[in-house]
Amino acid sequence: MTDAPLLEVEDLRVSFATPKGPVEVVKGLNLTLGREERLGIVGESGSGKSMTGRSILRLIRAPGKQTAKTLRFDGLDLMAQGTRQMRRIRGARISMIMQDPKFSLNPVMTIGHQIAEALQVHEKLPRRDLQARVIEMLNSVRLNDPERVAKMYPHEVSGGMGQRVMIAMMLIPRPQLLIADEPTSALDVSIQAQVLDLIEELVTGNGMGLILISHDLNLVARYCDRILVMNGGEVVEACTAPDLHKASHPYTKGLLAAQPRMQETRDELPVLDRSGGVRT
Amino acid sequence: MSNAAISLKDLDISYGDTKVVRDVSFDVATGESFALVGESGSGKSTVLKAIAGLAPDWTGEISVLGKPRGHGTDRTFSNTCQMVFQDPYASLHPRKTIDTVLSEPLAIHGIGQRSKKVVEMLSAVGLDQRFRFRFPHQLSGGQRQRVAIARALMLEPKVMLLDEPTSALDVSVQAEILNLLKRLRREQGLTYLMVTHNLPVVSFMCDRMAVMNKGRIVEIAPKTALYDGSFSDPYTLDLYAASGGNPDADPAVAAASDTKDP
Numbered sequence: 001m002t003d004a005p006l007l008e009v010e011d012l013r014v015s016f017a018t019p020k021g022p023v024e025v026v027k028g029l030n031l032t033l034g035r036e037e038r039l040g041i042v043g044e045s046g047s048g049k050s051m052t053g054r055s056i057l058r059l060i061r062a063p064g065k066q067t068a069k070t071l072r073f074d075g076l077d078l079m080a081q082g083t084r085q086m087r088r089i090r091g092a093r094i095s096m097i098m099q100d101p102k103f104s105l106n107p108v109m110t111i112g113h114q115i116a117e118a119l120q121v122h123e124k125l126p127r128r129d130l131q132a133r134v135i136e137m138l139n140s141v142r143l144n145d146p147e148r149v150a151k152m153y154p155h156e157v158s159g160g161m162g163q164r165v166m167i168a169m170m171l172i173p174r175p176q177l178l179i180a181d182e183p184t185s186a187l188d189v190s191i192q193a194q195v196l197d198l199i200e201e202l203v204t205g206n207g208m209g210l211i212l213i214s215h216d217l218n219l220v221a222r223y224c225d226r227i228l229v230m231n232g233g234e235v236v237e238a239c240t241a242p243d244l245h246k247a248s249h250p251y252t253k254g255l256l257a258a259q260p261r262m263q264e265t266r267d268e269l270p271v272l273d274r275s276g277g278v279r280t
Numbered sequence: 281m282s283n284a285a286i287s288l289k290d291l292d293i294s295y296g297d298t299k300v301v302r303d304v305s306f307d308v309a310t311g312e313s314f315a316l317v318g319e320s321g322s323g324k325s326t327v328l329k330a331i332a333g334l335a336p337d338w339t340g341e342i343s344v345l346g347k348p349r350g351h352g353t354d355r356t357f358s359n360t361c362q363m364v365f366q367d368p369y370a371s372l373h374p375r376k377t378i379d380t381v382l383s384e385p386l387a388i389h390g391i392g393q394r395s396k397k398v399v400e401m402l403s404a405v406g407l408d409q410r411f412r413f414r415f416p417h418q419l420s421g422g423q424r425q426r427v428a429i430a431r432a433l434m435l436e437p438k439v440m441l442l443d444e445p446t447s448a449l450d451v452s453v454q455a456e457i458l459n460l461l462k463r464l465r466r467e468q469g470l471t472y473l474m475v476t477h478n479l480p481v482v483s484f485m486c487d488r489m490a491v492m493n494k495g496r497i498v499e500i501a502p503k504t505a506l507y508d509g510s511f512s513d514p515y516t517l518d519l520y521a522a523s524g525g526n527p528d529a530d531p532a533v534a535a536a537s538d539t540k541d542p
């Protein structure tokens with residue numbers, strides 16, 4: 001079984017019922033993720049990145065609907081799992097970090113309590129061991145004074161701290177796959193790098209797979225092994241991170257060219273033609 | 281400095297009892313594009329608000345085009361200096377058509393030929409005339425930001441205060457808005473003071489930058505410092521490294537930014 005990929009997705013489709021009939025927002029996506037592999041999904045807003053991430057966890061809510069020819073995680077057919085079985089997989093074996101921790105944390109429960117609860121879903125531990133694991137985890141996401149942070153409520157911590165708490169909560173059950181959907185978009189540049197370095201460090205060497213979703217090409221190139229570029233619900237380009245600059249699809253080339261550079265000398269930025277090409 | 285479009289001297293700004301900006305002094309030359317960078321909460325927006333009259337609790341000196349600014353709002357002031365905000369969703373009134381949004385500043389100042397000016401401004405910011413009688417929710421984020429820029433330009437100001445004008449936008453839309461701002465500045469001889477957290481945007485748009493940290497300016501540097509990282513303040517060096525720094529030092533980033541223009 002260990003030779004099989006961690007995740008196999010074939011012909012994934014997500015559609016929404018609208019008054020004008022169903023609209024497909026993910027249109028037959030295929031992907032495979034190896035164990036310990038880090039895959040980046042990049043594209044502009046509305047391209048279907050979050051819907052892809054959520055559908056791996058079977059989290060598409062009505063009126064949305066997902067279908068897939070294959071959705072296999074560690075040999076398990078996710079499409080065949082019931083609601084209760086899926087709930088047991090989420091958090092324990094596959095975790096997801098969302099963009100804004102403020103919406104994902106329970107506002108009326110202390111941080112320590114929430115992390116402990118996340119761990120208990122997966123493992124039954126005596127109270128004292130539980131507390132020790134929580135503190136250890138808060139330590140490993142480099143929160144100073146973990147005992148104090150454990151007693152705090154979500155509104156008492158800054159954005160950067162909140163995102164670290166999220167990471168602690170998502171990683172404490174030691175999932176095999178972490179899906180991070182724009183995990184740092186709400187954070188300052190300097191904190192972004194710290195949070196991503198932390199995710200990278202916790203993922204590598206722990207046998208964990210990572211799917212990093214972002215609109216930022218440089219960021220996925222930096223933190224992933226392979227990249228999928230999405231546009232209009234489809235993967236338009238798949239490449240390894242070092243080969244991103246050799247991208248062949250006009251959309252990818254357009255996105256790369258449209259970004260200002262640190263050593264900028266161009267007078268004008270080339271802009272994307274919405275039909276897929278590039279115009280200036 | 282006689283040719284300064286904006287001159288700030290020993291500026292301290294407070295909200296109630298809390299002083300959030302201290303000791304800020306710099307001049308922006310007429311026609312210059314000057315960036316204010318730093319992390320959130322460092323006081324960048326507050327500096328712009330004080331210049332625009334939206335943060336009245338300050339001490340020190342503020343002058344715009346040689347005229348000292350008083351505390352509070354000042355109608356003649358809006359003829360010379362206008363502000364554009366980050367969020368194109370929040371900054372436009374949901375129940376006013378684009379036509380109303382653009383005519384209003386003219387009406388308030390008793391300026392005529394409003395219809396003609398609105399039509400001209402829509403084309404100046406690259407918006408099709410069919411958007412004229414639409415409401416903000418019928419426009420995309422990029423289109424709304426064009427409207428916000430158009431509204432700021434209606435009174436033909438000489439100085440524009442831009443607060444993260446592209447942070448809420450996708451890369452390709454950001455490129456369109458940055459091109460637009462650059463062209464307008466060239467065509468209309470505008471002076472820009474622009475807040476951003478994105479150093480490559482500074483490299484594209486600005487001549488100089490001031491770096492803020494915890495309410496103070498820690499460094500003022502020319503844009504060329506971004507080419508080789510020749511900053512002197514440790515905080516600025518951290519920010520530069522976290523932003524991808526010198527791409528030559530990082531193969532992945534170099535790869536991503538090394539693409540030839542198609």
Ligand SMILES: Nc1ncnc2c1ncn2[C@@H]1O[C@H](COP(=O)(O)OP(=O)(O)O)[C@@H](O)[C@H]1O
Pocket residue numbers: 016025043044045046047048049050051052063064
């Ligand atoms: N409840 C919904 N009803 C209809 N369309 C939706 C709904 N939720 C999302 N969509 C559409 O699905 C598309 C993909 O969304 P998403 O995956 O969130 O994009 P991304 O994460 O790449 O920005 C978008 O065009 C969005 O408008």
Ligand SMILES: Nc1ncnc2c1ncn2[C@@H]1O[C@H](COP(=O)(O)OP(=O)(O)O)[C@@H](O)[C@H]1O
Pocket residue numbers: 295300318319320321322323324325326327
């Ligand atoms: N209206 C306000 N009332 C009280 N405090 C404020 C207000 N606006 C901003 N602040 C505080 O002032 C400081 C500087 O904020 P701001 O100028 O918005 O920073 P930046 O634009 O650099 O992110 C922050 O600590 C912020 O919380």
Ligand SMILES: [Mg+2]
Pocket residue numbers: 049050051181
């Ligand atoms: Mg998304």
Ligand SMILES: [Mg+2]
Pocket residue numbers: 324325326
């Ligand atoms: Mg601000």
